Every structure is written in structure tokens, then in C-alpha cells.
Amino acid sequence: MTKTIIENGLLIDGTGSEPKEGHIVVIDGSRIAYTGAADAYTKDGTETVIDAKGGTVVPGFIDTHVHMMMEYSSVADRLATPFSFMYYQAMEYLKTTLHAGVTSVRDALGTDLGVKKAVEDGLISGPRMQLSINALTTTGGHGDGYTVSGQTVDLLPSDYPGMPGGMCDGVEEVRKKTREMLRAGAEVIKVHATGGVLSATDHPEFTQFSLEELKVIVEEGKFRKNTRVMAHAQGAEGIKNAVRAGIHSIEHGIFIDDEAIDLMIENGTFLVPTLLAPVAVLETAEETGMPESAVRKSEEVIDHHIASFKKAYDAGVKIAMGTDAGVFKHGTNLRELELMCNAGMTPLDAIVASTKTAAECLGWEDEVGTIETGKLADIVIVKGNPLEDIASLKDHETIQVVIKDGKIEKDIR
Numbered sequence: 001m002t003k004t005i006i007e008n009g010l011l012i013d014g015t016g017s018e019p020k021e022g023h024i025v026v027i028d029g030s031r032i033a034y035t036g037a038a039d040a041y042t043k044d045g046t047e048t049v050i051d052a053k054g055g056t057v058v059p060g061f062i063d064t065h066v067h068m069m070m071e072y073s074s075v076a077d078r079l080a081t082p083f084s085f086m087y088y089q090a091m092e093y094l095k096t097t098l099h100a101g102v103t104s105v106r107d108a109l110g111t112d113l114g115v116k117k118a119v120e121d122g123l124i125s126g127p128r129m130q131l132s133i134n135a136l137t138t139t140g141g142h143g144d145g146y147t148v149s150g151q152t153v154d155l156l157p158s159d160y161p162g163m164p165g166g167m168c169d170g171v172e173e174v175r176k177k178t179r180e181m182l183r184a185g186a187e188v189i190k191v192h193a194t195g196g197v198l199s200a201t202d203h204p205e206f207t208q209f210s211l212e213e214l215k216v217i218v219e220e221g222k223f224r225k226n227t228r229v230m231a232h233a234q235g236a237e238g239i240k241n242a243v244r245a246g247i248h249s250i251e252h253g254i255f256i257d258d259e260a261i262d263l264m265i266e267n268g269t270f271l272v273p274t275l276l277a278p279v280a281v282l283e284t285a286e287e288t289g290m291p292e293s294a295v296r297k298s299e300e301v302i303d304h305h306i307a308s309f310k311k312a313y314d315a316g317v318k319i320a321m322g323t324d325a326g327v328f329k330h331g332t333n334l335r336e337l338e339l340m341c342n343a344g345m346t347p348l349d350a351i352v353a354s355t356k357t358a359a360e361c362l363g364w365e366d367e368v369g370t371i372e373t374g375k376l377a378d379i380v381i382v383k384g385n386p387l388e389d390i391a392s393l394k395d396h397e398t399i400q401v402v403i404k405d406g407k408i409e410k411d412i413r
């Protein structure tokens with residue numbers, strides 16, 4: 001196979017080091033065969049050359065919180081959509097996400113093993129995926145679609161082959177449910193440790209699952225090659241319970257207090273902020289038929305969310321970029337970098353959070369997340385310099401070339 005050389009671009013390798021001029025990336029098959037100074041590399045003349053002049057070469061972005069099988073729609077629309085249609089819609093979501101520059105995602109519930117296999121086998125195009133299958137949730141908790149009418153209206157279908165329902169209560173039930181998710185192919189366990197914005201019968205500050213239950217979930221994960229646990233956790237008490245139980249990443253983290261920050265630093269817990277989630281919910285509420293309660297809760301939490309992010313960032317909590325895409329439009333993922341910078345993060349740190357640190361959050365740091373010799377060739381070429389205009393990344397025209405596993409998936413130069 002001929003090698004591909006990316007040259008003439010500014011290189012931001014994702015490690016956090018300053019951008020480099022005069023560096024190249026050589027791709028051989030699915031991997032990076034060389035990266036370094038152009039004049040230290042001898043071409044053999046057969047290479048395919050990608051001229052990145054005027055652009056910046058960055059690692060493929062990683063979104064550590066997405067829902068590839070859904071894009072929020074009204075209850076009426078959901079009820080009128082045939083079950084299998086969601087798979088065809090997901091094909092579009094996956095492609096849009098990849099073309100937005102996101103080459104890896106962690107799916108925070110709703111995607112089964114067949115979808116991952118379809119991407120891996122090249123049947124459809126999409127980012128590399130780490131699946132949680134379905135989230136564990138308490139009765140009346142964030143993932144319980146029960147409404148006061150007595151009808152249950154879930155965001156997504158569940159309880160079909162490959163997608164066990166997630167409701168469980170008490171130590172023995174959560175143990176069994178964790179095992180069911182692992183059996184269905186979960187590579188990370190997702191748990192709803194508090195209430196949330198979209199759930200009808202609870203509130204972000206409600207604590208769900210006891211410390212004892214959370215510890216059992218973490219323990220079950222450890223039995224299986226150290227499978228990690230990600231917790232939807234918005235209220236302070238639920239966040240602290242999750243961290244104390246040994247959970248790997250806090251999703252959303254809206255009401256983080258000082259004690260939670262100390263605990264997260266002590267335990268090396270990641271924060272996945274999803275700053276875009278409430279912003280996008282409010283922007284699209286009318287169009288998507290978002291219920292009044294969700295709009296009200298989004299408005300209520302938005303300032304706390306930003307303040308918590310700022311506090312965690314300043315204190316040195318590990319931050320992995322994640323958005324909750326699927327609750328709103330897929331392909332808008334990289335808006336998150338702009339929001340993180342608006343909340344005080346430096347543009348270079350925002351890129352590291354979206355590449356290197358995100359890869360660490362997934363446990364995939366040996367394979368992806370930075371441009372280094374030997375790693376998988378997940379590379380994006382963007383127009384201009386994102387450090388000078390971080391907001392430009394959200395524009396799909398800025399994302400000129402997307403390479404995943406050494407294969408060019410998008411090239412609009």
C-alpha cells in the first residue's frame with residue numbers, strides 16, 4: 001500500500017505541546033508511520049501527498065458522550081416512527097458526526113452491538129465507538145419513561161434483542177443488570193446517579209442509586225477486565241456518591257461543589273461537561289417539541305453548569321470533551337470547544353480535552369487521541385488555525401479532511 005504524506009500544515013499533535021511548523025505526518029495503512037520534521041524524512045517518491053497548506057493538522061476529535069441512535073423529537077413523532085427506521089436514521093447521524101471531524105465516540109446509551117459492527121466492517125461509515133448499550137436507572141429515575149398519565153414514553157425503544165431495559169433497584173438487581181449489559185457487549189457501564197433535565201418525574205439534584213448500589217456496579221465492571229463506569233450525575237450528592245464508589249467519569253456535573261472537586265482530583269475522576277446540552281435544548285426546544293419541564297430545568301441549571309465547569313477546570317480536574325449529541329443535532333459536537341473556551345478554558349486545552357484526555361477517558365490512549373508514531377491514523381485537517389478561532393471548528397466547511405484508520409472519509413479541499 002502506498003504511504004500518504006500530509007505536509008505544509010501547522011501541526012497540533014494533541015499532547016498539549018505548542019503547534020509546530022514544518023512537520024509532516026506519514027500514514028502507512030491504518031497507522032502513523034512517522035511524524036516529525038519534514039527534512040528528517042526521506043520520501044521514496046511513491047507517496048500520495050496531501051497538501052495542508054493554510055490549514056492545521058489535528059488528531060481526530062473524540063466525543064465521550066453521544067447517543068447515536070436518537071435525535072430528540074416530539075412524543076408524537078416518536079410514536080409515529082416504525083422501530084427499524086431508527087437504524088437508517090442512525091446511518092446519517094454516524095456519517096454526519098464523522099464528517100464533523102469526530103473520529104471516535106463513547107455512546108452513553110441506546111446503541112447496540114450490531115451498529116458498531118456495521119461501522120467496523122465498513123458497511124456504513126461512522127466514528128469508532130465505545131458502547132454502554134443501555135443505562136442502569138432506578139424506578140422513577142432519569143431513565144424511567146413513566147409519566148403521570150400511567151403511560152410510559154421512553155426517549156428510545158429498549159428491551160429488544162441486544163438492548164436490555166435498564167431499570168433496576170437494590171444491590172442484587174443492579175448486579176444482574178450490570179451483567180446483562182456486559183453480556184450485550186457493553187464496553188463501559190452507564191449509570192444514572194441523579195435525576196436530569198429531560199426526565200419527566202425527577203430533578204437534576206435528586207440522588208438515584210445508593211452508594212452501596214453504585215459500588216456493586218463498579219465492582220461488577222472490575223471483574224470484567226476493568227470495565228469502567230460512567231455516571232450521569234448532576235446534583236452534588238449524586239456526584240460525590242459516584243466518585244466515592246469509584247466511578248470513572250462524571251457526566252454533566254452541573255452542581256459540583258468544592259468537596260466533589262477534591263474527591264475527583266483525589267480519585268482521578270474525569271469530568272465530561274456536556275456544556276452544549278442545555279444550550280442546544282433551549283435553542284431547539286420549540287422545533288423539537290421539548291416539554292416545558294425540560295426547558296424550565298435547562299434554564300435553571302445553565303449558569304450552575306458553567307460555574308461548576310470553571311471551578312473544576314481551575315482546580316485541575318481532568319476534563320474530557322463530551323456533548324450529549326443526540327439530545328440535539330448530531331454533527332454539532334465541536335461547538336463544545338467554543339463553549340468550554342467561553343467558560344475560561346484555553347483553546348489549546350480545549351483541543352487536548354477533545355483528543356488526548358478524551359482518549360484517556362475511554363482507555364484508548366495507546367491507540368488514538370494524539371498524532372504520534374505508531375498510533376492509529378485518525379487525523380483531521382482544518383482550515384486556518386483553530387487556536388486563533390476555536391469557534392470555526394463548528395463549521396463543517398472548516399473541517400476539510402477527515403481520516404479514520406488511515407482511510408480518507410472526507411476531503412472537501
Ligand SMILES: [Zn+2]
Pocket residue numbers: 065066067108324
Ligand atoms: Zn446523555
